[in-house]
Amino acid sequence: MRFDELNLKPQILKALVKMGYETLTPVQEQTLPHILAGRDMIALAETGSGKTAACAVPLVQAVDPARRTVQALILVPTRELALQYVTEISQIAKYTDIESFAIYGGFSMAIQMGKLNHGVHILVATPGRLIDMLYNTSLRLSDVQTFVLDEADEMLDQGFEQDVDFICSCLVHEHQTLLFSATMPTEIKRLTQKYLNDPVLVELNKEQAAPASLEHCFKLVKPHHRLDTLLELIDTEKPVQAILFCNSRRGCETLYDHLKKKTDSVEMIHGGQDQNKRTSLFRRFKKQQIKYMIATDIAARGLDFAHASHVINYDFPQNAEAYTHRTGRTARMGRKGRAVTFCTPRDIQRLKSILRQNKITPIWLGQEPDLSLPPKRGKQTGKKHGPRGGETENTAHNKPRRPRRQNRRSSGGAKPH
Numbered sequence: 001m002r003f004d005e006l007n008l009k010p011q012i013l014k015a016l017v018k019m020g021y022e023t024l025t026p027v028q029e030q031t032l033p034h035i036l037a038g039r040d041m042i043a044l045a046e047t048g049s050g051k052t053a054a055c056a057v058p059l060v061q062a063v064d065p066a067r068r069t070v071q072a073l074i075l076v077p078t079r080e081l082a083l084q085y086v087t088e089i090s091q092i093a094k095y096t097d098i099e100s101f102a103i104y105g106g107f108s109m110a111i112q113m114g115k116l117n118h119g120v121h122i123l124v125a126t127p128g129r130l131i132d133m134l135y136n137t138s139l140r141l142s143d144v145q146t147f148v149l150d151e152a153d154e155m156l157d158q159g160f161e162q163d164v165d166f167i168c169s170c171l172v173h174e175h176q177t178l179l180f181s182a183t184m185p186t187e188i189k190r191l192t193q194k195y196l197n198d199p200v201l202v203e204l205n206k207e208q209a210a211p212a213s214l215e216h217c218f219k220l221v222k223p224h225h226r227l228d229t230l231l232e233l234i235d236t237e238k239p240v241q242a243i244l245f246c247n248s249r250r251g252c253e254t255l256y257d258h259l260k261k262k263t264d265s266v267e268m269i270h271g272g273q274d275q276n277k278r279t280s281l282f283r284r285f286k287k288q289q290i291k292y293m294i295a296t297d298i299a300a301r302g303l304d305f306a307h308a309s310h311v312i313n314y315d316f317p318q319n320a321e322a323y324t325h326r327t328g329r330t331a332r333m334g335r336k337g338r339a340v341t342f343c344t345p346r347d348i349q350r351l352k353s354i355l356r357q358n359k360i361t362p363i364w365l366g367q368e369p370d371l372s373l374p375p376k377r378g379k380q381t382g383k384k385h386g387p388r389g390g391e392t393e394n395t396a397h398n399k400p401r402r403p404r405r406q407n408r409r410s411s412g413g414a415k416p417h
């Protein structure tokens with residue numbers, strides 16, 4: 001289906017042409033008409049399938065620019081995603097008078113509120129900052145007609161469950177709710193039952209969690225040979241651009257120090273960095289000014305790096321979902337991409353479960369292990385996702401459920417509920 005077959009505002013069509021969007025992606029085909037029709041929706045889809053525009057196009061279509069109030073609210077788990085979302089919306093809304101804006105922690109609430117007072121129609125927010133602003137500023141959501149929860153599973157993984165629940169409960173008037181997620185854990189089922197009204201269920205990732213254009217390669221490594229193996233791999237694979245995942249900040253720093261000696265074009269990104277730095281690194285990576293980006297899980301969820309040819313799991317991912325999200329950074333929109341995952345002997349059991357859960361046929365680079373062997377006697381198979389290689393960033397799935405950010409309600413606001 002083509003965008004010009006939908007009854008969209010001419011300004012939107014003009015913008016979509018400029019963006020090079022002519023035909024709808026499968027996710028867009030299945031979701032966009034329901035969203036335009038005002039239905040509540042649960043959409044489960046693989047990463048890189050065009051969910052942002054699936055949502056942003058109908059929002060820009062539905063918003064009334066003459067009313068200077070927040071008419072659409074999009075909740076995302078990270079600041080980078082908020083920025084990415086707003087960038088996409090402002091491109092789609094380029095020829096309209098519709099204003100979109102992102103609010104997230106780390107910036108002055110007063111300045112963000114100033115912008116909001118000037119008239120913002122579509123607001124993208126991270127949960128923590130949104131709640132802070134609801135408590136401490138005059139921000140009101142009573143005109144929100146569409147509420148979007150993007151990367152809902154990630155939001156809950158990051159410990160935002162109560163916050164999301166609280167925000168949902170603030171929207172008491174009639175409105176449309178759209179939930180996008182790669183997976184459907186029980187907490188999300190619960191949320192949808194509580195807050196969605198007769199939702200359409202669109203499921204596009206049933207058969208396969210990963211894009212078909214993605215090759216899943218694996219390489220056996222000895223723990224102490226990781227770095228040498230990586231250097232050999234870079235030599236043979238010759239990535240155009242690669243994201244290298246580590247499980248911890250410390251792991252990132254160590255790898256960064258080593259790679260820095262071999263190439264100029266390497267940077268690292270993790271949750272401990274200052275926001276401006278992270279944003280500028282993302283931009284530079286997107287513009288292909290950086291070749292190798294070392295990252296933790298928290299830094300890369302949902303982000304669209306269209307040119308990344310490789311994802312390298314330098315540290316073995318914590319579980320099948322983390323694997324899906326990491327490797328989903330490449331092979332976006334039908335482009336080819338390769339994921340290479342380093343496995344040490346102790347990762348083999350988890351590897352088996354990832355292969356099974358994600359229905360992956362592995363391509364082994366070098367020696368192929370015998371996966372039919374029973375687990376070695378030892379503790380690590382019973383202990384499901386033990387932290388490895390130092391402390392993990394808090395997207396890891398083995399963390400305690402709800403890491404509260406500090407100073408959250410320092411200004412004395414009441415507690416939700």
Ligand code: ADP
Pocket residue numbers: 020021022023024025028046047048049050051052053302303304306332333
């Ligand atoms: P998701 O949120 O599903 O992970 P994104 O919304 O980030 O995926 O989209 C992935 C990429 O696809 C982006 O680079 C986006 O610009 C591009 N894209 C989205 N829709 C279209 C379309 N209809 N035609 C061409 N490219 C598209």
Ligand code: MG
Pocket residue numbers: 051052150302
């Ligand atoms: Mg997305």
